[in-house]
Amino acid sequence: MKSLPTIREPLIIGLVITLFVFLPIYGFLNLNDDQFVYEIDAFEIYENPTFENVIDTVFTPSGVLNLGNQRKVFVGFDISRFNYLSEHSGITVIEIRNPTFREVITYFKNENKELEELDRSGTSLGKTNMFSNPNPLVFLEENSGIDSLFISIESNEPIVFEVSVISEEGFHSMNYKKSMIVNIYIGIMFALFLYNFILFFLIKDITYFFYSIYILFIALAQTSLMGYSYYYFLGMNVKLYELSIIGFSAISGMAGISFMRLFLKTKDYTPVLDKFLKLNIIVYLAAFVFRLFGSLSFSYKLTDVSGLMVIVLFGFSATRIARKGYRPAAYFIIGWLFFFIGLLIFILQSNGIINVTMVANFPMLLGTAMEAILLSLALADKINVLKKEKEDEQMERLRMLKENEKLILVQNESLEAKVRARTEELENTLVNLQNTQTQLVNQEKMASLGQLTAGIAHEINNPINFVSSNISPLKRDIKDLLEVVQCYREYGEDQFSDTTKKELKELEEDIELDYVLQEIDQLLRGMEDGAKRTVEIVKGLRLFSRVDEQDVKKVDIHDGINSTLVLLNSSMSGKIKIVKDYGDIPMVECLAGKINQVFMNIITNAIHALQDHIQSNPDPEIVIATKNHHDYISIEIKDNGPGMPDSVKQRIFEPFFTTKAVGKGTGLGLSIVYTIIENHGGTLEVLTKEGQGTSFIITLPIYQNSIQNE
The missing domain is CATH 1.10.287 (Helix Hairpins)
Structure with missing residues (x-):
């Protein structure tokens, strides 16, 4: 078992990014030194919108009030101890930190102890405040005399929120910082998305496609949790926005798992864990489906289960694979560690266990951004790994080729001896x-x-x-x-x-x-x-x-054709029409007997082809045409028979090949014809198609230098 390989390199890169990029941003966003922001830590839960019957009093040291999945709640809290904040700017800002609420109505009690509506906001109203802050805001003028506020909250999502009391100066400072970090985060994530998406088209590696989809939807999921997607991406559509909270998370989860399976090669390194990863994709998909059909509580539970499974499976699988020597897994572990820390801080803060005084959701933004950057580096490193593996593979192939060369040399020597023996056998066979x-x-x-x-x-x-x-x-x-x-x-x-x-x-x-x-x-x-x-x-x-003429002599080709037709007249039975298209050709030097044998074989084949299909061809015809081409003549013998397929045409000159029934042909006729024409220095061409007849075109030189009899 190998130890964790070169984990120092990705760890150092992650620490450098944290120290020189994200820690300064964190210091900029941290509000510990800003004394204008306070969290409400005591709430009264009322039975109905009259705000008369208190059913519970909740103290939250972390400032996070978690009321779970409820359609409507009625909450009150005291702000009298924060009235002095208006001395700094004249206006006090009450921020209810949860952008998913459909409707938030804020009330106060006047001097007659009667409820008066102070403000109304929420996603169902389809509007935002002038500061483009996604959270509901309440502005109190200086010396308003209001000591307590009452809020009626209606929501389809879990009711979890904080209430911050902020001076106007503190609100503007915090809102500016929050907008800046969100813009930086979106810019980083979008740049990484484009970078990896372009690489997908250049490299044609599906890993980059899944990773780019993961980056895009993890960023969209964060913007939905912070409420910005409602205003900037989803056209202030309430249903789409509420669906996006689970939908974006589910899509990013499925894409992230698919990326991890390809990137870490879990099917090869950890086949058992790979099956659990496939199951996790199904759980994410089920969460999305249940959210589509309105099962809100169950979809959130499935999403939480999927997130927990992802954390465990990612860490465990990457660690095992890294220990097996797969270098990109080291980058994955560091990136996953940053994501895990950010997710853990976010969960602890959301559930009121800890209180990190920084802009909301910053731990998750930091974790996902760090993870995206490191995984992009991991993908780049993977290219180097693949390049090295390819080089090693090429070297191994080269070594194998050299070994094969040696084996081939040895085998060649033995083969040469066998070839000599076989050559002797073949020579004897050739004579036979x-x-x-x-x-x-x-x-x-x-x-x-x-x-x-x-x-x-x-x-x-x-x-x-x-x-x-x-x-x-x-x-x-x-x-x-x-x-x-x-x-x-x-x-x-x-x-x-x-x-x-x-x-x-x-x-x-x-x-x-x-x-x-x-x-x-x-x-x-x-x-x-x-x-x-x-x-x-x-x-x-x-x-x-021409029995008496075995030497090359000048011959009238037309006489040879006519004599052949006279001898074949009986085989045509008067049913086949002969068309003679004779040109003005000179006497040709040749072996007359052998040339007549050529005419006999070709015309006989044409007659047989026409007679075998006489029923489907009522007008059988053979056309014989001759032409003078100065140095040579051509004889074309054409029939309107059934023609030949390409498979037959390619083999007609092979010895022993015949399409006739057994006993009716030796398969040597056209082979002998081809040899005779070749010995005369001529050519023999066949033009044929099924259903369009066959044409044999013979060319013969007018003068011969030397002719072999056989």
């Missing part, structure tokens, strides 16, 4: 992967070749069927023609008569000789077209495969 990739590429080629063979078989089969289907009608028509020829032979030229000619004419009409001749012509043309298509397909196959 390359072999596997070669096999897969060959499989992809075989798959493309199978598709190509199927297309060729389908396309050649159609014209052959066309020729076969035309053979039978051709035979029938020729047979009919032979019958006509036979008739001509039988009859002979000699036997041709008019009748015979007529019969031959009828025979020609019967077999529709003219139509037969036309049909023969059409059939022959159909056979000719079929033969031409067969030649075209074979030509397209030759252009597509």
